[in-house]
Amino acid sequence: MTRRAEKGMTLAELLVALTLLGMVSVMMMGGLSFGVRSWERTEESSAQINAAVRVHAFLRARLSETARPDAVTGDAGSLTFSALWLTALGGAGFYEFELTRRDGTLVLAWHPVADDDMASDALGGERSLLEGVTGLGIAYFGQPPGYPAAEWVDRWEEGWSAPRLIRIEAALADPRHDWPTLTVGLPG
Amino acid sequence: MFRSLRRTREGGFTLIEVLAAFVILSLTLASAYAALTGGLRWERRAGETASAVLLARSHLAEAGVSRPLAAGVTEEMLTDGRTLRIAMEEVEPVPNEGMRRLVAWQVTVEVTAPGGTAVRLSELKLAAP
Numbered sequence: 001m002t003r004r005a006e007k008g009m010t011l012a013e014l015l016v017a018l019t020l021l022g023m024v025s026v027m028m029m030g031g032l033s034f035g036v037r038s039w040e041r042t043e044e045s046s047a048q049i050n051a052a053v054r055v056h057a058f059l060r061a062r063l064s065e066t067a068r069p070d071a072v073t074g075d076a077g078s079l080t081f082s083a084l085w086l087t088a089l090g091g092a093g094f095y096e097f098e099l100t101r102r103d104g105t106l107v108l109a110w111h112p113v114a115d116d117d118m119a120s121d122a123l124g125g126e127r128s129l130l131e132g133v134t135g136l137g138i139a140y141f142g143q144p145p146g147y148p149a150a151e152w153v154d155r156w157e158e159g160w161s162a163p164r165l166i167r168i169e170a171a172l173a174d175p176r177h178d179w180p181t182l183t184v185g186l187p188g
Numbered sequence: 189m190f191r192s193l194r195r196t197r198e199g200g201f202t203l204i205e206v207l208a209a210f211v212i213l214s215l216t217l218a219s220a221y222a223a224l225t226g227g228l229r230w231e232r233r234a235g236e237t238a239s240a241v242l243l244a245r246s247h248l249a250e251a252g253v254s255r256p257l258a259a260g261v262t263e264e265m266l267t268d269g270r271t272l273r274i275a276m277e278e279v280e281p282v283p284n285e286g287m288r289r290l291v292a293w294q295v296t297v298e299v300t301a302p303g304g305t306a307v308r309l310s311e312l313k314l315a316a317p
Contacts, residue, residue: 024213031217035221039228042232043231045232045235046232046234046235049235052238052239053242056245141253150254164253165249165250165253165254178268180240180243181243181246182246183247185249
């Protein structure tokens with residue numbers, strides 16, 4: 001520890017100090033980048049579950065309050081239904097919705113059920129609800145004509161009486177993402 | 189000028205001082221790290237709860253329609269590691285002379301995540317006896 005009369009540090013002391021500084025900064029950088037990574041990951045998965053909550057709430061509200069449960073048609077990959085949409089921007093009213101999967105995205109398209117076509121064009125639209133969807137499975141619980149009892153089927157045709165439940169399952173590309181199965185009871 | 193700042197004639201810190209500084213630094217970093225992981229854990233738990241509520245509502249919708257109302261408890265392990273528990277119980281009927289009697293069922297759906305986060309939703313369903 002004792003130094004000679006000259007001021008300053010020896011080369012060995014400088015090296016030790018630099019090594020210590022280097023080790024501390026490497027540890028801090030590692031901890032920092034790990035923290036930032038896990039922060040981003042959590043934020044991303046939380047944003048994804050929030051999106052799922054919104055999509056569930058929208059579809060559940062439209063389907064469970066539809067005035068025309070008998071207008072539901074579809075198969076395992078797409079669903080068409082009509083429902084009252086009171087919170088629609090620009091024009092509250094009765095809309096026809098179509099839910100499909102296109103290019104790995106869950107897409108909802110809508111247009112008003114109206115007599116004049118002008119309103120229909122202006123108020124129609126579509127938007128993507130969920131990204132990274134590798135599979136969509138829509139099932140219908142009800143009693144199609146000729147069936148002895150109600151059961152789950154993977155298509156629902158025009159003219160059949162209303163299904164009692166609709167179930168929407170989605171497979172997502174990212175295993176950390178989550179789409180809880182959506183099952184909605186229809187009125188009637 | 190430098191010399192006046194130094195505590196000893198030789199100057200510099202002693203080993204003990206450096207170690208103490210390191211300990212204080214690591215304590216500070218550790219508490220910051222604990223706060224960060226705590227926040228992340230709560231955020232993950234919030235996500236699990238939101239997802240469990242959606243799932244439980246879906247199972248409530250099935251009760252009495254595609255899943256018959258019958259007294260008892262069914263428990264199943266889901267493929268994602270969560271546990272689903274559905275309990276159905278007939279509620280004491282209210283005497284209602286001369287009217288068509290309906291039976292009320294209390295349906296309780298409980299979704300438990302592997303971490304222990306649990307959500308329990310309950311609903312009354314009316315059915316013909």
